[in-house]
Every structure is written in structure tokens, then in C-alpha cells.
Amino acid sequence: MSQLTQSSAWKALAQHKQSIESQHMRTWFEQQPDRAERYSLSAAGILLDYSKNRVNDDTLALLFGLAEQQQLEQAIKRMFAGEEINTTEQRAVLHTALRADRHSPQWQQQSDCLSQVQASLDKMELFVDAIIQQRWLGYTGKAITDVVSIGIGGSFLGPKVASEALKPYWSDALTVHYVANVDGTAIADKLAQLDPQTTLFITASKSFGTQETLANTLSARSWFLSHGASLPDVAKHFVAVSSNIEAATEFGISPDNIFPMWDWVGGRYSLWSAIGLPIALQIGFKHFKSILAGAQDMDEHFRTAPFEQNMPVIMGLLGIWYTNFFDAHSHVILTYDHYLRALPGYLQQLDMESNGKNVTRAGVSVDYATGPVIWGGEGTNGQHAYHQLLHQGTRVIPADFILPLRSHNPVGTHHDMLASNCFGQSQALMQGKTLDEAKLELASSPLSEQQAELVAHHKVMPGNKPSNTLLIEQSTPYSLGAIIALYEHRTFVQGVVWELNSFDQWGVELGKQLGNQVLDAIAKEEQGVHLDGSTRSLISKFNQAKLNKN
Structure with missing residues (x-):
């Protein structure tokens, strides 16, 4: 026990x-x-x-x-103080710093962190204004009319849900779209609606190597280039939210158009950061700051x-x-x-x-x-x-x-x-509804006494829910x-x-790990001796279906 x-x-x-x-x-x-x-x-x-x-x-x-x-008060203090409460990954948990009042005495010990956050917010604001006010133009000189945010997990779900929730505040200048699923249909359906000359892509991936996100980003770039654009034009239509500047730059994204991600923010807690860039583009930066203000006030309530x-x-x-x-x-x-x-x-x-x-x-x-x-x-x-x-x-x-x-x-x-x-x-x-209440409700019904008694039992609800x-x-x-x-x-x-670390996700990581192993087995068209019998059988059927199609 x-x-x-x-x-x-x-x-x-x-x-x-x-x-x-x-x-x-x-x-x-x-x-x-x-x-x-x-x-x-x-x-x-x-x-x-x-x-x-x-x-x-x-x-x-x-x-x-x-x-x-369970020392909850101490745990709250440790989180806001930036201690490494994510013990399995040796990381602080500071999503609250993303919406903090940088002038509050509470945050003075996190001045370096808040400076980074403010610099990112300033960069986001300049970018959003440039897009909405049409100072940022595509490679043919046309204004951006559509934004496609490519991510997965928290890099996708938070921004998408927030954008939908705030439809009354949408800007008329832009339409923001979201792609997460690696199913080719998701990206194909989205691209079919768009004009490459007026479309901007945001890739949200800390590593710039997340399987689903990278696959969709590569497909978007292929589509973009297939419509007459050149590799240098990629810089005018692709930006990234990532900590891997080298990989994003190699892809063709200008270092000036790479927004930061930090280890002390988990994906499901990240919409307050540059991951929220699509939200800011959809509703304007002033309203994005209001989202941060609401969270900041709840933080202060929780803390005090x-x-x-x-x-x-x-x-x-x-x-x-x-x-x-x-x-x-x-x-x-x-x-x-x-x-x-x-x-x-x-x-x-x-x-x-x-x-x-x-x-x-x-x-x-x-x-x-x-x-x-x-x-x-x-x-x-x-x-x-x-x-x-x-x-x-x-x-x-x-x-x-x-x-x-x-x-x-x-x-x-x-x-x-x-x-x-x-x-x-x-x-x-x-x-709820008691049996007596149900019987009284049926008293004037045309049902017989026996039928009413039966139906009454079916209408009882215990309540107390x-x-x-x-x-x-x-x-x-x-x-x-x-x-x-x-x-x-x-x-x-x-x-x-419950004495848990609420800020890691090793179950998610295992799925990614095994998914990559299975992808290798599919790509090499071999059974994968290291895999279980069921998975080997499924791979065989999948590869056979590809051969039959060809």
C-alpha cells in the first residue's frame, strides 16, 4: 500500500x-x-x-x-519560482511566465526569462502587424491572404481551439487554416483551396523534426515550388516556431523568421508563446494580449x-x-x-x-x-x-x-x-426524479395502472450527480x-x-519511437524481425496493397 x-x-x-x-x-x-x-x-x-x-x-x-x-502550497510556490519540478526532464515549468506581468515583484527573480518572453512577444507583434497591414508581401508582390499553421499535439490543438473560440474577433484580412494529421488527405484538401502566391506557412515544431509536422511541411514546400516558386522564395512564405534554428534555416526559412521555443514550456502549455502566432494573426495582437491578461489574472488568483x-x-x-x-x-x-x-x-x-x-x-x-x-x-x-x-x-x-x-x-x-x-x-x-414523482406525472396519462407502474420505474432518475x-x-x-x-x-x-510529474509524456514518446521503427520497416519493405508477429503481418498486408495498386 x-x-x-x-x-x-x-x-x-x-x-x-x-x-x-x-x-x-x-x-x-x-x-x-x-x-x-x-x-x-x-x-x-x-x-x-x-x-x-x-x-x-x-x-x-x-x-x-x-x-x-501533500504540500500543495509549497508545490505552487516552487512552480512559480521556476524550480525544476519536471524532475524526469530536469526542467522548470514556466508557462505562467509567458503571460506574466514583468513589472510584478513576484517575477523579479525571473528577469532573464521574462526578457526572452518579451523579446518574443515584440517580434510576434511586429510580424503580425506586417502581415495584417500588408507590408509583408509574397514572392510575386501580392499580400498574404491565407495562413496555414502546421503542427501536432499542443502546437496544433491549442491555437486551433482558441481561434475557433474567438471567431467574433477574427480579422477580415486573413484566413487561418490548421493541418496536423499526417494523413495526406488533410494537407491535400487544404492546399487545394489555396493560392501559393498569397499563402504563408507556419511550422511549429521545437525540434523541427517531428514526424507528422515535418512531413506536412515538406509536402507544403513541394506544392509551393511546383507552382513556379524558387527556393529563395521559400523565405517569403514559410516561418517557423522552433528551437532548432539550423534545421529550419537549412529548410529555407530565414533566421529572422524563426520564433523561439523553450524547454521550460511543454507543448500542451504553449499557446501563450509564439506557438500562438496563428491566433494572433487571426484576431490581431491586441486581442492576443487579452488572452494573456485573462490567464495572468487567473495565475495571480491561484498563487495568492x-x-x-x-x-x-x-x-x-x-x-x-x-x-x-x-x-x-x-x-x-x-x-x-x-x-x-x-x-x-x-x-x-x-x-x-x-x-x-x-x-x-x-x-x-x-x-x-x-x-x-x-x-x-x-x-x-x-x-x-x-x-x-x-x-x-x-x-x-x-x-x-x-x-x-x-x-x-x-x-x-x-x-x-x-x-x-x-x-x-x-x-x-x-x-433527479423519485418513483412517487414519476407516478404522479403519469397519473393523468391514458396508460393502464399496470402500464403506468412499469413506465414509472423507467422514469426514475437517482439524481445526486x-x-x-x-x-x-x-x-x-x-x-x-x-x-x-x-x-x-x-x-x-x-x-x-497524486504525486505525479504532470509535465512529461513518456507514453507519447513511446508511440513516436515505435512509429519510426514501423515506418522504417514499411519503407524498406521488409518484415522487421524486431517487431511482434501482429505488426509484421499488418506491414506485410500494407505493402502488398501498395504493390497491387502499382
């Missing part, structure tokens, strides 16, 4: 869970008219109502005790607020409560805003790549559950699909509802209907930055409690 599960704080929570397991939130709301006010707080423009959770004051006190036992009023801490500990004491295997994100529809996919990578681990920082295998499956989608679509499982399924699935109070597109009563569905769904999850509701004034660059930073810190909180 691990020290964590044998600790006094853990055992106290396990005992407490048994004492409240039979209690229903419906009763708590009846007994506490002010429950919503007691269990709500605001930070960085976000209101969190966590009153529809299976917790009381004793629960929260015990969870805060667990956080204290006591745990009892700390939004990321509370959300992180609630996740621990359900994952480890209610056997919750997943967590659903429900965005009641069309612009935020892709956010669950981004948070999926953020959380599952960070805390999908089975070994502690000390290298010891865990004997408790860690990162749950993160999933979700946009409301109200999900209500006609997977919400059935949320209401009547057999597992506890905590839910986060996210809603802007104002719409960018106030069409009729649509937003009222959207909000009513959001609030109604969270109420239904909490409240936990959820958070997060309200923002409107989907803006500022609010998006605050939301993403909130979930970054929530993920960190859980990693600290």
Missing part, C-alpha cells in the same frame, strides 16, 4: 465518504437555502458555482487537509488566494474526491456556447497527457486511480445523446457546465433557451485565457496530490 492511501488525510476522507454516501444533495438544498451562495466564488471574470457537489463543510475541510498534507477561496484548488480537489473515493472513471465538459465547442478536446489533451500516469515522481507505481477520461461536447447537442448516460447510468460522472451570460449573436430567444437548458440539466443531475457551473460574461479573449489557465492549474493540483 502507498504512503498516500495509508495517510491520515486519505483515510479520513474514505471514512467521511461512508458517512455521507446515503445523503442526497436535494435534501441539502432544502436544508440550506443559501447553499449556492456558500459554495460559489469568482475569479478572473469567472463565477464558479460548485454547490451541486456531494460535499459539505466537513468534506471541504478534509480535502483541504489532504492538499496541505487561500485554498478555501481558490478556484483551481477547489475544482482540482473535487476531481480527487470523485476519482478516488466515488470510483469516477471520467469527467465531462459541457460547453453551452457554440464558439467553445472544441474546448473539451483541448482540455482532454491537457489533463490526460498531464496526469495519465501510473508512477509517482519518486518512480513508485501507484495503487490508486489517477487521471480520469476527459470528454464532452457542446450543449444542447449532447442532451440528445450522452446525457442519458449522465442521468440514468450506473457510474458517477462529474460534469462541468460552461456558459457565457451574453451571446455574440443574440437571435430571438435562443440564448434564453440555451441558458435554461444548461441550468435545467445541472438541476436534473442534482435533483455532481456538477460545477462556470459562468462568464461573454466569450472573449480575456475569458478564454482565464478558463484555460483555470484548467491548467486544476490539472496541476491533482498531479501534486
